[in-house]
Amino acid sequence: xxxxxxxxxxxxxxxxxxxxxxxxxxxxxxxxxxxxxxxxxxxxxxxxxxxxxxxxxxxxxxxxxxxxxxxxxxxxxxxxxxxxxxxxxxxxxxxxxxxxxxxxxxxxxxxxxxxxxxxxxxxxxxxxxxxxxxxxxxxxxxxxxxxxxxxxxxxxxxxxxxxxxxxxxxxxxxxxxxxxxxxxxxxxxxxxxxxxxxxxxxxxxxxxxxxxxxxxxxxxxxxxxxxxxxxxxxxxxxxxxxxxxxxxx
Amino acid sequence: xxxxxxxxxxxxxxxxxxxxxxxxxxxxxxxxxxxxxxxxxxxxxxxxxxxxxxxxxxxxxxxxxxxxxxxxxxxxxxxxxxxxxxxxxxxxxxxxxxxxxxxxxxxxxxxxxxxxxxxxxxxxxxxxxxxxxxxxxxxxxxxxxxxxxxxxxxxxxxxxxxxxxxxxxxxxxxxxxxxxxxxxxxxxxxxxxxxxxxxxxxxxxxxxxxxxxxxxxxxxxxxxxxxxxxxxxxxxxxxxxxxxxxxxxxxxxxxxxxxxxxxxxxxxxxxxxxxxxxxxxxxxxxxxxxxxxxxxxxxxxxxxxxxxxxxxxxxxxxxxxxxxxxxxxxxxxxxxxxxxxxxxxxxxxxxxxxxxxxxxxxxxxxxxxxxxxxxxxxxxxxxxxxxxxxxxxxxxxxxxxxxxxxxxxxxxxxxxxxxxxxxxxxxxxxxxxxxxxxxxxxxxxxxxxxxxxxxxxxxxxx
Numbered sequence: 073x074x075x076x077x078x079x080x081x082x083x084x085x086x087x088x089x090x091x092x093x094x095x096x097x098x099x100x101x102x103x104x105x106x107x108x109x110x111x112x113x114x115x116x117x118x119x120x121x122x123x124x125x126x127x128x129x130x131x132x133x134x135x136x137x138x139x140x141x142x143x144x145x146x147x148x149x150x151x152x153x154x155x156x157x158x159x160x161x162x163x164x165x166x167x168x169x170x171x172x173x174x175x176x177x178x179x180x181x182x183x184x185x186x187x188x189x190x191x192x193x194x195x196x197x198x199x200x201x202x203x204x205x206x207x208x209x210x211x212x213x214x215x216x217x218x219x220x221x222x223x224x225x226x227x228x229x230x231x232x233x234x235x236x237x238x239x240x241x242x243x244x245x246x247x248x249x250x251x252x253x254x255x256x257x258x259x260x261x262x263x264x265x266x267x268x269x270x271x272x273x274x275x276x277x278x279x280x281x282x283x284x285x286x287x288x289x290x291x292x293x294x295x296x297x298x299x300x301x302x303x304x305x306x307x308x309x310x311x312x313x314x315x316x317x318x319x320x321x
Numbered sequence: 322x323x324x325x326x327x328x329x330x331x332x333x334x335x336x337x338x339x340x341x342x343x344x345x346x347x348x349x350x351x352x353x354x355x356x357x358x359x360x361x362x363x364x365x366x367x368x369x370x371x372x373x374x375x376x377x378x379x380x381x382x383x384x385x386x387x388x389x390x391x392x393x394x395x396x397x398x399x400x401x402x403x404x405x406x407x408x409x410x411x412x413x414x415x416x417x418x419x420x421x422x423x424x425x426x427x428x429x430x431x432x433x434x435x436x437x438x439x440x441x442x443x444x445x446x447x448x449x450x451x452x453x454x455x456x457x458x459x460x461x462x463x464x465x466x467x468x469x470x471x472x473x474x475x476x477x478x479x480x481x482x483x484x485x486x487x488x489x490x491x492x493x494x495x496x497x498x499x500x501x502x503x504x505x506x507x508x509x510x511x512x513x514x515x516x517x518x519x520x521x522x523x524x525x526x527x528x529x530x531x532x533x534x535x536x537x538x539x540x541x542x543x544x545x546x547x548x549x550x551x552x553x554x555x556x557x558x559x560x561x562x563x564x565x566x567x568x569x570x571x572x573x574x575x576x577x578x579x580x581x582x583x584x585x586x587x588x589x590x591x592x593x594x595x596x597x598x599x600x601x602x603x604x605x606x607x608x609x610x611x612x613x614x615x616x617x618x619x620x621x622x623x624x625x626x627x628x629x630x631x632x633x634x635x636x637x638x639x640x641x642x643x644x645x646x647x648x649x650x651x652x653x654x655x656x657x658x659x660x661x662x663x664x665x666x667x668x669x670x671x672x673x674x675x676x677x678x679x680x681x682x683x684x685x686x687x688x689x690x691x692x693x694x695x696x697x698x699x700x701x702x703x704x705x706x707x708x709x710x711x712x713x714x715x716x717x718x719x720x721x722x723x724x725x726x727x728x729x730x731x732x733x734x735x736x737x738x739x740x741x742x743x744x745x746x747x748x749x750x751x752x753x754x755x756x757x758x759x760x761x762x763x764x765x766x767x768x769x770x771x772x773x774x775x776x777x778x779x780x781x782x783x
Binding site for chain 1 (some may be wrong): 328329332333336342346350357360361364366367631633634637638668669670671672673674675676678679680688692695696698699700704708709712713715716717718719720721722725729750751753754755756757758759761763764765766767768769770773
């Protein structure tokens, strides 16, 4: 039985525990022996992303200690995965850190590339969805093709997985991979621009009349949902893990 | 000591005017779409980008040799070549030319050196001959975009401005009419001027030629009408050969506007009969940047503005919000090399989404450099104290599981502590245009302890 450690991003732990639960249940359904280290906190991205490299050190080193012994570390977050894989340089180098950097996967990558799962027979989702994939996932982890790279083959790992859920239908919308405006601390340091980007992203999606909005990154959704609720839109938002786990709308 | 430019605040002001913001966003996004369409028609597009990047890296790595080669060839062609370390040396050179009126075509280098105000203070009248640049000159504003200096203005703005400055019809917003008004008013200056100044997009070492790309033909008028042509060029604009020029010509306009080529791509090989041509090779901080291990790649830039057009932050902030000569993603990574304190906030005017890097025709890793500049700002103590303190608290909480668990046990405390890294300096910034996440009764880890008690016991400790 394959063992994997579940890393629950700090904001998911706090604000979206149901996304952590869906990820856990989904991995369990797929026969993974899930270990959830109780001392886990955060990957250090919020600090490092703000330029506060020094302030990210202890958190990154803690993260490496907690997760550094696993062959697979899985997290339902493209941005945390991107940070660990590509930006994890604040803490001291160690064998644990190297192992963590090598072995961390976004949930979508883990299902798509490691377990190579395409069918989710327990899940039915007869709705039209607008799928948003984060910039970290697209341009940081290559989880989907990039619109700027016009000669590349078009693909999307989250879409490939969701296509294994019966009844699901995708709506097309303009500027599909334009940033939603979250950007970590950017969301508050550049509050006005960030919110405008969120409102614009929602408007493009809403034009396509989806039943709900789905993403593999809860941070983008926290921002988009905040924008939507302020505009009195009640469109539901789901993490990919919830849909793959068989949530009903 | 200069105060840092508050790009966020400037952007907020720009956003408050929805007409201009929406127009800029649509216009530049359309430009990005045109760029995509143009790239699609060139099957070897990605190979071209790689080639262009390699040529630039090679040239920058052998910069002095190529510059000396250029000087020898250009001199042999009859040009007079000057070397200028910084703006002041440039001033000295120009002041010696003894002309009280100068016409010039668009050049970001002259903006960078603040050449126009310098000359005007010394009694030399300067007329910009590029339409957008002239609009900005008349409005006493710096360019808002490096390819379309007045792109943030509507035709109505221009009609009103021209009516005030030229007495034209304030109600007539027809672009052709407005261009005509400008032409009528600047042509006499072109005929009267004793000197014409241009920038350069490329200088070719092998032939000693200077290449200028424009759409209005104004650079050709400025260079070819007065008896003196002064061409100022940043030293990083050098390329080895005419063959390599072809690579850049194919990339430049496609990346900038989606056109295959500009209306005019003019090569100046030497002075025309009876006229003089001076080329000023300007350093102005470039050599210093070339020595910066992490940031010298920004010298590859060919000023196409594709990174600005695709940047979702730029499109919603307007170019003037950056308070700098170069703006948008490329501005963020160039400006701190000129003045670190003044531009210390610019690296934070980005979501690090990476679109800029993907459209860059010379493959500058722009968003990685933005990230790198954030770290430099920390190393140089340019990060606001409140923000740093909030990050210090976050690190302390997030590196101690017990503190973290206490902080997150009740969501109300979590809201206090966790998004602290989010709400440090502009109080309640999150909630101004967005709702906060709904309160939950239990964290994931609390749920996990009760629902997977057995597994929990077996879990390895950190």
